[in-house]
Amino acid sequence: MTLNEVLRFVDDVVFDKTGKHLDSLQEAILRATWQGEKYSKVAQQYHCTKFHVGNVASNLWQLISKELNEKIHKSNFRAAMERYQVSNFSNVFNLGGNNCLKGNINLCTDNTHSPETKQKLPTTQTTNENNTPLPKLDLRDAPDIKKTFYDRSTELTTLKTWIVKHRCRLITVSGISGIGKSTIIRHLIPEIESNFHHIIWRTLRTSPPLNVTLKSLIEIISNVTEINLSNNTDAQLSLLIEKLRDMRCLIILDDLQQIFSSGELIGNYKSGYENYGNLFKIIGELPHNSCFILNSWEPPLEIFNFTDNDSAVCLFQLTGLTEKVAREMLKNQGLSDEEKWQ
Numbered sequence: 001m002t003l004n005e006v007l008r009f010v011d012d013v014v015f016d017k018t019g020k021h022l023d024s025l026q027e028a029i030l031r032a033t034w035q036g037e038k039y040s041k042v043a044q045q046y047h048c049t050k051f052h053v054g055n056v057a058s059n060l061w062q063l064i065s066k067e068l069n070e071k072i073h074k075s076n077f078r079a080a081m082e083r084y085q086v087s088n089f090s091n092v093f094n095l096g097g098n099n100c101l102k103g104n105i106n107l108c109t110d111n112t113h114s115p116e117t118k119q120k121l122p123t124t125q126t127t128n129e130n131n132t133p134l135p136k137l138d139l140r141d142a143p144d145i146k147k148t149f150y151d152r153s154t155e156l157t158t159l160k161t162w163i164v165k166h167r168c169r170l171i172t173v174s175g176i177s178g179i180g181k182s183t184i185i186r187h188l189i190p191e192i193e194s195n196f197h198h199i200i201w202r203t204l205r206t207s208p209p210l211n212v213t214l215k216s217l218i219e220i221i222s223n224v225t226e227i228n229l230s231n232n233t234d235a236q237l238s239l240l241i242e243k244l245r246d247m248r249c250l251i252i253l254d255d256l257q258q259i260f261s262s263g264e265l266i267g268n269y270k271s272g273y274e275n276y277g278n279l280f281k282i283i284g285e286l287p288h289n290s291c292f293i294l295n296s297w298e299p300p301l302e303i304f305n306f307t308d309n310d311s312a313v314c315l316f317q318l319t320g321l322t323e324k325v326a327r328e329m330l331k332n333q334g335l336s337d338e339e340k341w342q
C-alpha cells in the first residue's frame with residue numbers, strides 16, 4: 001500500500017466520521033508516522049507545540065481504531081495498514097468476481113481483471129513507486145482537497161508532462177478568479193510528488209515582500225527554523241538557487257496577482273514588489289533541478305521574455321470546465337428540467 005492510498009483511506013474514514021476532510025496538519029502527521037518521523041518535527045514545521053500535534057494525532061488514531069476495530073497508535077499504524085491491505089486482498093481472492101474493497105482503497109477496481117492479474121499486484125509497499133524517499137510537504141497555505149473534483153484530466157496530463165518529462169523550471173497558471181487554479185494544482189501534487197524532495201505551497205495573499213518569501217523557502221528547504229540570512233536580496237536569491245540545484249523542489253506561489261498593480265497593463269508590479277521579477281527571471285533562466293508554479297489572474301511580464309520554444313518556461317491558461325462536466329454539476333445539484341440547462 002502506498003502512502004497516497006493510505007492518505008485516501010484515512011481521509012475517507014475521517015470524512016465518514018466527522019464530515020470533514022483531512023487538514024494539512026493531520027496529513028503531515030500521517031506522513032510523518034508512515035515515514036517513522038517524530039511529532040516534534042511536524043510541530044516545528046507547523047509552528048505549533050508537540051503537545052498540540054500529539055492531541056491531533058490521538059484523535060486521528062481513535063477514528064482509525066473505530067474503523068478497523070483494533071487499537072491503533074503511532075507505533076502500530078503502518079503495520080496495521082499493511083495488514084489491513086493484505087486481508088483485503090485475501091477477501092478479493094475469496095470473493096472471486098466481487099473486488100470492491102472496503103474503505104475505497106482503489107487497488108483493483110476493474111472487474112475484468114483475471115485472477116492472474118490480481119495476483120501480480122503488490123501486497124505491501126514501503127516506499128513510493130520509484131523506490132525513492134517520499135517528499136517533505138509544506139502545504140499549510142494550500143487549500144484542502146475536496147471530495148468533489150470535476151474532470152480536469154486533460155489539463156493535469158499537460159501539467160504533468162511539462163513538469164516530469166520536460167522538466168519545466170517555471171510555469172505560470174493564469175485564469176480568472178474562481179476558475180480552479182488552486183484546486184487543479186492541489187490535485188496535481190499527489191500525482192507528481194514522487195519526483196520531488198520538497199513540495200512547498202505559499203500564498204502571496206498578504207503581499208509578503210520578496211525577502212520574507214525567500215527566507216521562508218530557504219528555511220524550509222534547509223530544514224532550519226531561524227536562519228541567519230544576509231539582508232541582501234541578491235545573496236538570498238543565490239542561496240535559494242543553490243538549494244534548488246541540490247534538491248528537486250516544487251514550489252507553488254499562489255495568488256500572485258496580489259503583488260501586481262490593478263488598473264494597469266498586465267504583469268506590472270506594485271511599488272516595492274518589482275524585485276519578484278528578478279526571482280522569476282532567475283528561476284526561468286538559470287539551470288537548476290526545481291520547478292516553480294505561479295498561480296495568478298495575470299502572468300508576470302518576465303514570462304514573455306522567454307522564447308516560445310523554451311520549454312523550461314511555460315504559460316498555462318486555465319479555462320472553464322467542459323459542457324459535459326457542467327451538466328454533471330447540475331445533475332449532482334439535483335436540478336430538473338434538463339432541456340433548459342443549456
Ligand SMILES: Nc1ncnc2c1ncn2[C@@H]1O[C@H](COP(=O)(O)OP(=O)(O)OP(=O)(O)O)[C@@H](O)[C@H]1O
Pocket residue numbers: 146148149150151152175176177178179180181182183184255296297
Ligand atoms: N474541478 C473542480 N471540481 C470541483 N470543484 C472545483 C473545481 N475547480 C474548482 N472548484 C471549486 O471552485 C472554487 C474556486 O476554485 P479555486 O479556488 O481553485 O479557484 P482559483 O482560480 O484559485 O481562484 P482565485 O484566483 O480567486 O484564487 C473552489 O471552491 C473549488 O473547490
Ligand SMILES: [Mg+2]
Pocket residue numbers: 181182183254255295
Ligand atoms: Mg486560488
